[in-house]
Amino acid sequence: MVTVSRRIDEAPEIYTLELGAKNEGKSGQFYMLSVQGVGEAPISVASGFGRNLVFTIRSIGSVTSRAMKEGRIGVRGPYGSNWPWKEYDEIVAVAGGIGIPPIRSLIEEMIDANREGDVELMYGARSPSDIVYKKEINEWMKTVDVHLTVDRGDERWNGKVGFVPTLLKDSHFSKNAAMFVIGPPLMMKNTVKEAVSLGYREDRIFISLERRMECGIGVCGHCNVGHRYACEEGPIFNYSEVMTEPELFL
Amino acid sequence: MNYILSKEEMERVFAAISVDFESYGAVEKEGEVVFDRVHSLAEVSENRSRYAPKEFLIRRNENVLYLEEQQRKAVFGIKSCDLKGFYLMDKQVLNRDPFYTERRNKTLFVNFVCNAPCEGGFCSSFGGPVLDEFDIQVLREGNNYHVMASDKYDKYFSGYRNDDGSYFSDFNRKFNTEMPPLEVDGLENRIKWNSPIWKEFASRCISCGACNYSCPTCYCFDLYDDGDERKREWDSCILSGFTSSSAGNIRSGLDERLRQRFYHKFVYFKKSKDEFLCTGCNRCVEDCPVGIDIKEVITHDYSLE
Numbered sequence: 001m002v003t004v005s006r007r008i009d010e011a012p013e014i015y016t017l018e019l020g021a022k023n024e025g026k027s028g029q030f031y032m033l034s035v036q037g038v039g040e041a042p043i044s045v046a047s048g049f050g051r052n053l054v055f056t057i058r059s060i061g062s063v064t065s066r067a068m069k070e071g072r073i074g075v076r077g078p079y080g081s082n083w084p085w086k087e088y089d090e091i092v093a094v095a096g097g098i099g100i101p102p103i104r105s106l107i108e109e110m111i112d113a114n115r116e117g118d119v120e121l122m123y124g125a126r127s128p129s130d131i132v133y134k135k136e137i138n139e140w141m142k143t144v145d146v147h148l149t150v151d152r153g154d155e156r157w158n159g160k161v162g163f164v165p166t167l168l169k170d171s172h173f174s175k176n177a178a179m180f181v182i183g184p185p186l187m188m189k190n191t192v193k194e195a196v197s198l199g200y201r202e203d204r205i206f207i208s209l210e211r212r213m214e215c216g217i218g219v220c221g222h223c224n225v226g227h228r229y230a231c232e233e234g235p236i237f238n239y240s241e242v243m244t245e246p247e248l249f250l
Numbered sequence: 251m252n253y254i255l256s257k258e259e260m261e262r263v264f265a266a267i268s269v270d271f272e273s274y275g276a277v278e279k280e281g282e283v284v285f286d287r288v289h290s291l292a293e294v295s296e297n298r299s300r301y302a303p304k305e306f307l308i309r310r311n312e313n314v315l316y317l318e319e320q321q322r323k324a325v326f327g328i329k330s331c332d333l334k335g336f337y338l339m340d341k342q343v344l345n346r347d348p349f350y351t352e353r354r355n356k357t358l359f360v361n362f363v364c365n366a367p368c369e370g371g372f373c374s375s376f377g378g379p380v381l382d383e384f385d386i387q388v389l390r391e392g393n394n395y396h397v398m399a400s401d402k403y404d405k406y407f408s409g410y411r412n413d414d415g416s417y418f419s420d421f422n423r424k425f426n427t428e429m430p431p432l433e434v435d436g437l438e439n440r441i442k443w444n445s446p447i448w449k450e451f452a453s454r455c456i457s458c459g460a461c462n463y464s465c466p467t468c469y470c471f472d473l474y475d476d477g478d479e480r481k482r483e484w485d486s487c488i489l490s491g492f493t494s495s496s497a498g499n500i501r502s503g504l505d506e507r508l509r510q511r512f513y514h515k516f517v518y519f520k521k522s523k524d525e526f527l528c529t530g531c532n533r534c535v536e537d538c539p540v541g542i543d544i545k546e547v548i549t550h551d552y553s554l555e
Contacts, residue, residue, distance in 0.1 A: 039475045060496045185497055212495040214473045219347040221470030221485070222493060224510075227518035246443055250498045 001036075001072045002053070010056060010132045011125075014098060015068050016046065019053040025078025027085070027105035028180075028208060028236040031055070032216050034074035035066045042213040044235070045078060046101035048108030056101040056132060079216035081236040083206060085110060085119070088178035092171050092200075094122040094191050096164045096183025100132050102208060103182065107140060120145040120171055124164035124187070128157045145172060163187070165194035175199040180236075182208040185250040192239060205239035209248070252415035253397040253407045257291075260388075260395045263406050264291040267324050271358055274306075276327035285325065294327040296362055296390070302332050302466035302533060304484075307339075307353045313479040317348055324358040330379040330387075331371070331531035333361040335466025337383045341523040343469050349482075350469075358403060363389040363421070367429035372545060373530035374429040380422035389418060432548045438520040442552040443509070452505035454540040459486030461511065461534035461542070467527045487511050512547045 006018040025031065025045045033055060034040040041063040047054035053075065059065040067073050083106050085091055091110075095103040100123060110119050121140065125131045127150050140146055147167045149160040160167070164187050171177070179200055181191050188207055195205055211223035211230040223230040225237070226245040242248055255263065267273065268289075275288035275295070282300045306325055336354070343350045363379045373379055381387060386406070387398040396417045399407050462468040463484060470492075472485040485492065487510050493501045501507045519527035528544065535543045 034475075034480075037475050037477060040473060040480070058496065064496075210495055210497040211500070212493050215347075215471075217346050219343050219350070219469065219471075220473065220482075221487065221514075222472075224514070224518065227521040247500050250500055 002075045003072050004070060007068065011130050014056065014058050014132055016054060016056045017067065019075065021053050021075065023047050023049060023051055023053045025049065026082035027109050028082035028102050029078040029080050030235060031075050031077030031079070033063065033067055035063055035070055036074065038066050039063050042216065044102040046104050048105050048112055051108060058098045077216060080231055081234055083180050083236055089118060090173040090177035091119045092122060092173060092177050092179045093119055094164060094179060094181045096124050096187035097126065097130065098132065099183035103180070104133055104136060106180065107144060116143045120147065120173060122147045122164065122167040124149040124151070124167065126151045128154055163190065165190045168194050168198055176204070178204045178206065180206050189249040202243060203238060203240040206236055207239050208235045209237060210235065251399055251404050251407065252413040253399065253410045254413040255395045255397060255410050257393050259410055261291050264326070266406050267358065271322045271324035274323055274325045288326060291326065296327065298329045298368065302335060302464060302531070303328055304466060306357055307336060307350050308469060308471070308484070311481055311483045314349065314473070314482050315480050317352060320352050320356050322356045324360065326360045328359050328361050330361050330363055330381050331373050331529040332466045333359050333384065334381055334529040338467050338525055338527055338529070339469045341525065358385050360386045360388060363387060365390065367425065370532040370535055371429065371530055372432055372532065374426040375432040375434050376526060376528065376530050378422045378426045380418045389421060391417065432545060434526060434548055437548060438517045440552050441516055441547070442555050445550070445552055445555050447547065447550055448505040448509040451508045451542050455488065455504055455508060455542060456540060457488050457490065457504060458539060459488050460537040460539065462486040462488060464533040464537040466529055466531055466533070487514070512544070516547065
């Protein structure tokens with residue numbers, strides 16, 4: 001059990017928990033968070049390796065709704081694969097909606113490695129009020145190339161309006177850049193499609209797949225993507241290795 | 251090493267094993283064969299147990315917050331099809347799942363090779379009843395017992411008469427002609443994602459999950475909290491919530507879930523472990539209330555679809 005040191009309301013139904021423990025996971029990996037008597041849920045880590053543990057959670061199920069009210073929560077992990085950012089010179093990080101926490105973790109790790117100039121953030125939310133990490137994004141903007149869009153604007157929004165894939169053509173990197181994609185299934189599907197048509201290489205696109213991970217150690221059987229278990233070989237997959245799986249996107 | 255023992259000698263081996271292990275065996279009880287404590291080999295039934303003895307290694311339901319040190323157990327009379335299920339599960343579960351691993355390492359299985367094919371069984375399709383991997387493998391011939399002992403348990407047979415093991419291979423060959431194997435070679439490439447067979451099965455399936463429960467190779471489980479306990483419980487990929495997550499349900503259709511079950515057995519496991527995740531025991535067919543037959547998945551002609 002780990003103490004919750006801070007809770008931040010990010011957006012409707014979305015909150016962030018900062019915990020009194022270090023993150024031993026790498027960006028893209030996940031932990032199983034639990035509330036005693038309610039259950040466990042797989043949640044991606046939102047902070048960089050070695051920083052304090054941070055999770056950003058949408059209250060949608062029993063565990064994720066209850067975790068918001070707890071002073072202490074159970075944490076086991078980290079599990080799964082991570083974003084392979086160290087292997088690439090340039091990275092286009094594309095996030096949709098509540099998919100952004102593992103990208104925050106990525107950006108923090110790249111900042112800590114003095115490589116924030118090698119990452120571009122493309123982030124879209126449904127509306128301006130659904131944008132998560134407003135404070136962090138303002139901070140990142142000083143050194144990181146950030147592109148934002150919303151599906152529907154409001155009277156105070158003077159940024160871009162449109163779906164996430166429309167941001168891709170604004171990248172200043174070459175088409176040899178690696179692309180990391182995470183978000184709702186339809187957003188990922190359309191982003192990957194657009195990326196490939198723009199000339200990005202399929203084997204340099206990495207996607208994060210959400211499945212019903214229950215055990216995290218490759219034995220409970222709930223999270224398979226074809227013959228692979230997402231908790232073991234994923235959640236971060238090289239797109240070229242899974243692109244022919246018929247159950248890839250919902 | 252291979253041995254041939256008389257009935258009396260086998261009883262002595264049983265007694266020696268029972269000094270080191272808590273002995274269990276298949277026994278006839280109220281018209282059913284179940285596993286229970288046994289105190290002599292004579293008590294052990296040669297008939298197949300009503301349920302696969304999966305519970306020796308994966309409990310139907312248990313608290314996973316604590317892993318207690320397990321008793322060393324010897325299980326006599328497990329059938330080859332059921333034992334093979336554990337060897338297949340090992341490839342995914344052993345050394346990942348601490349509960350399974352603790353029990354697996356402390357359990358000795360003495361498998362009894364069937365003397366004749368059973369009705370509906372198709373173990374010959376996956377090699378037949380004589381296994382390549384075993385702890386102690388036993389095949390009775392009249393009042394004599396042919397025995398194959400693995401290195402780990404060979405000590406229980408020192409001093410008994412050696413045998414060249416040809417009886418096992420000859421027997422397996424004869425058995426497999428009496429139970430003609432189904433054509434499983436290449437099934438992983440032959441089977442079709444969009445075959446109408448999945449919808450046809452779905453039109454009958456009532457999502458009861460009996461096929462998973464009865465299967466000696468199905469290892470999936472669910473985790474949930476129950477008061478102060480965190481429990482794992484056998485799960486079924488046929489149930490609608492199996493893959494539901496906050497992103498949605500990747501297999502909301504029953505036909506999709508049935509396809510998953512057979513793809514896991516004949517495509518995914520073959521790809522990842524180079525084995526089919528089926529032993530030909532036929533339990534899922536016997537326990538299915540609507541007559542879905544896994545053998546149809548193997549024999550179905552996909553070429554016209």
